[in-house]
Amino acid sequence: MKAVPDLFGSMVFNDAVMKDRLPKETFRSLKSTIEKGEPLNSEIANIVANAMKEWAIEKGATHYTHWFQPMTGMTAEKHDSFISPEPGGKVIMEFSGKELIKGEPDASSFPSGGLRSTFEARGYTAWDPTSYAFVKDGVLCIPTAFCSYSGEALDQKTPLLKSMEVINKQVLRILKIFGTNAKHILTTVGPEQEYFLVDKKAFDSRPDLLNCGRTLFGARPAKGQELSDHYFGVIKPRVTAFMRELNEELWKLGINAKTEHNEVAPAQHELAPVFATTNIAVDHNQLTMEVMKKVALKHGMACLLHEKPFAGVNGSGKHNNWSICTDTGINLLDPGKTPAENAQFLLILAAVIKAVDEYQDLLRMSVASAGNDHRLGAHEAPPAIVSIFLGDELTAILEDIEAGKIHKDAGSRYMEIGAAVLPSFPMDNTDRNRTSPFAFTGNKFEFRMVGSSQSVSMANTVLNTIIAEELSQFADILETSGDIAADVNKIVIKTLKDHKRIIFNGNNYSEEWVVEAERRGLLNLKSTADAIATFVQPKNVALFEKYGVFTEAEMRSRSEIMLDNYCKTLHIEALTMIDMTKKSIIPSVIEYQNILANTAAAKKAVNPHISTELEEKLLDSVSKLSVCLYDHLEVLEEAVIQANDINDVQEKAFFYRKEVFSKMAELRGVADELELNVGAEYWAFPTYSELLYSVE
Numbered sequence: 197m198k199a200v201p202d203l204f205g206s207m208v209f210n211d212a213v214m215k216d217r218l219p220k221e222t223f224r225s226l227k228s229t230i231e232k233g234e235p236l237n238s239e240i241a242n243i244v245a246n247a248m249k250e251w252a253i254e255k256g257a258t259h260y261t262h263w264f265q266p267m268t269g270m271t272a273e274k275h276d277s278f279i280s281p282e283p284g285g286k287v288i289m290e291f292s293g294k295e296l297i298k299g300e301p302d303a304s305s306f307p308s309g310g311l312r313s314t315f316e317a318r319g320y321t322a323w324d325p326t327s328y329a330f331v332k333d334g335v336l337c338i339p340t341a342f343c344s345y346s347g348e349a350l351d352q353k354t355p356l357l358k359s360m361e362v363i364n365k366q367v368l369r370i371l372k373i374f375g376t377n378a379k380h381i382l383t384t385v386g387p388e389q390e391y392f393l394v395d396k397k398a399f400d401s402r403p404d405l406l407n408c409g410r411t412l413f414g415a416r417p418a419k420g421q422e423l424s425d426h427y428f429g430v431i432k433p434r435v436t437a438f439m440r441e442l443n444e445e446l447w448k449l450g451i452n453a454k455t456e457h458n459e460v461a462p463a464q465h466e467l468a469p470v471f472a473t474t475n476i477a478v479d480h481n482q483l484t485m486e487v488m489k490k491v492a493l494k495h496g497m498a499c500l501l502h503e504k505p506f507a508g509v510n511g512s513g514k515h516n517n518w519s520i521c522t523d524t525g526i527n528l529l530d531p532g533k534t535p536a537e538n539a540q541f542l543l544i545l546a547a548v549i550k551a552v553d554e555y556q557d558l559l560r561m562s563v564a565s566a567g568n569d570h571r572l573g574a575h576e577a578p579p580a581i582v583s584i585f586l587g588d589e590l591t592a593i594l595e596d597i598e599a600g601k602i603h604k605d606a607g608s609r610y611m612e613i614g615a616a617v618l619p620s621f622p623m624d625n626t627d628r629n630r631t632s633p634f635a636f637t638g639n640k641f642e643f644r645m646v647g648s649s650q651s652v653s654m655a656n657t658v659l660n661t662i663i664a665e666e667l668s669q670f671a672d673i674l675e676t677s678g679d680i681a682a683d684v685n686k687i688v689i690k691t692l693k694d695h696k697r698i699i700f701n702g703n704n705y706s707e708e709w710v711v712e713a714e715r716r717g718l719l720n721l722k723s724t725a726d727a728i729a730t731f732v733q734p735k736n737v738a739l740f741e742k743y744g745v746f747t748e749a750e751m752r753s754r755s756e757i758m759l760d761n762y763c764k765t766l767h768i769e770a771l772t773m774i775d776m777t778k779k780s781i782i783p784s785v786i787e788y789q790n791i792l793a794n795t796a797a798a799k800k801a802v803n804p805h806i807s808t809e810l811e812e813k814l815l816d817s818v819s820k821l822s823v824c825l826y827d828h829l830e831v832l833e834e835a836v837i838q839a840n841d842i843n844d845v846q847e848k849a850f851f852y853r854k855e856v857f858s859k860m861a862e863l864r865g866v867a868d869e870l871e872l873n874v875g876a877e878y879w880a881f882p883t884y885s886e887l888l889y890s891v892e
């Protein structure tokens with residue numbers, strides 16, 4: 197392996213490469229158009245495209261693609277080669293500025309939620325020059341946004357970029373009020389990614405893993421995660437080799453893979469990057485998931501990104517660490533040392549508290565998926581109830597401010613600004629509460645509800661927009677204020693009075709919290725069907741339309757896409773269960789009963805007095821269970837047929853959740869009981885033990 201600094205970013209057309217390969221003037225005007233968000237003129241685009249092509253060819257590329265993120269949750273690419281025919285049967289390698297800036301993939305099969313009718317089905321892709329182009333598998337990839345011809349966003353990137361612009365504008369208004377020096381701000385994100393690794397052979401013999409990414413059956417293994425012996429444990433050699441290659445591949449792509457460790461469940465691991473600007477962090481996380489899968493295959497393993505691959509052990513999530521940073525390098529969620537910094541911090545904190553309370557539904561919606569429904573509220577991940585953890589120290593300070601008291605912390609100095617007294621506080625907020633969905637961790641918020649397989653784009657689009665809205669309300673007051681310090685104090689106090697119900701520092705996994713949250717009037721949107729239903733509520737439409745992040749039509753289309761995806765996922769899972777039951781479990785069970793019956797009969801034939809109690813007892817219980825299995829199978833089949841008859845997608849989603857989902861659980865219960873009672877060699881699939889402990 198090359199030295200890491202040489203390897204790092206070697207497949208990325210980054211600033212250093214551009215500086216090196218572009219004429220000085222071109223580089224400068226490219227950077228300035230990017231900064232101002234202006235369209236690139238065609239002359240510059242041509243020079244950039246040509247330099248990009250030359251560089252990519254040196255890296256082994258023959259093709260280019262506009263790399264985008266449609267509403268499938270994955271990335272999409274359609275490759276075009278650089279070749280252009282020349283007289284005499286020859287070709288030259290060409291790539292124009294036009295091709296760099298805009299693409300027209302015939303992408304009519306991507307979900308549009310009714311935004312595109314087939315006659316105008318084509319969408320277009322537009323370069324996001326703030327995210328570097330890179331070479332992957334011999335293809336020059338250009339990060340792009342994907343829109344319909346009438347301009348509606350059909351992807352994850354477009355609204356995210358808009359939300360970044362929106363929060364930039366509102367934060368700058370606040371900074372101006374406090375006299376903080378900054379030209380622009382960026383939100384930063386560090387997504388910690390959890391995943392499982394299982395042996396590829398075991399994976400291949402499980403139709404449920406192949407079709408659905410999770411096990412639909414599987415009796416508990418004798419040993420699960422109860423000993424906590426996997427968490428931060430010594431990493432097995434095959435996994436180490438995988439991680440080494442994964443890191444190398446990610447580093448080549450300029451992804452700051454930083455931390456790796458074993459997670460709580462057997463076969464579960466985590467990778468965390470150094471945080472980056474939000475849209476880049478989102479792009480990088482998508483790439484990370486893709487590279488994980490590819491590298492795992494090279495090592496004879498399958499990488500499972502599903503939120504709940506195995507029942508009975510922890511599932512996987514993605515912790516979305518989020519903050520706001522100025523172009524001058526100040527982290528605005530860092531409480532700061534001076535009274536002015538403190539006041540500014542408290543105001544931004546108040547905006548976050550108000551935003552999370554008023555838009556609990558949007559945050560919950562942003563992480564809704566069939567897979568994530570298995571985690572949220574299952575005592576292994578935050579509940580479906582959104583709340584904020586601030587820690588005792590910060591909470592005490594806020595309570596004192598609300599009560600009009602000065603915060604009397606040992607050794608703290610009291611700082612006065614005008615009429616208001618705001619404390620200077622040391623932040624030693626080591627977050628020991630791992631159960632909160634939205635935790636302040638000293639200088640950033642950690643949104644812990646995101647599912648492991650999801651793009652973090654929607655979560656951050658929502659975060660940016662809701663916090664921008666609250667900051668905008670505060671800025672409206674403060675920009676015309678005669679006494680800023682007093683008004684900041686008033687805003688903070690009012691926010692706390694109105695929204696402190698959202699602050700909860702206790703154990704989010706406890707039953708008491710569910711009851712308490714209900715008493716406080718917090719939402720508990722248990723399933724994806726419930727969560728998505730809230731997206732298009734008037735207050736949410738008003739919010740997104742106000743800032744131009746989504747139009748109502750886009751929101752409706754997105755709801756439809758998400759609900760449709762939810763129904764289809766459950767449909768595929770139900771059909772896979774039905775098939776596995778009929779084609780494998782029932783034959784296994786019959787074969788085993790046959791053995792038992794034949795053994796008993798054979799024994800009796802040898803000696804009528806010999807005891808066949810064991811065979812008979814087992815046969816009796818397996819036989820009873822198999823009748824029960826068949827009953828549940830028929831009930832599930834009936835539910836699937838009924839679901840098919842429902843046209844309204846929201847109604848259908850509720851039906852899938854209420855009827856199909858519960859019938860699946862019942863069928864599974866019986867099948868798992870059978871698995872525990874049937875001889876190992878008769879069972880058709882690798883067991884949980886084989887899956888969870890297969891990698892050496």
Ligand code: ADP
Nearest residue numbers: 384385386387468469470471517518519527640
């Ligand atoms: P853990 O949550 O496991 O204790 P850390 O808190 O150290 O780990 O960091 C988790 C993630 O938070 C990392 O990806 C890190 O880069 C990211 N992070 C740290 N600071 C910021 C920030 N200012 N903005 C966004 N993400 C951040």
Ligand code: MG
Nearest residue numbers: 388515517642
């Ligand atoms: Mg963390």
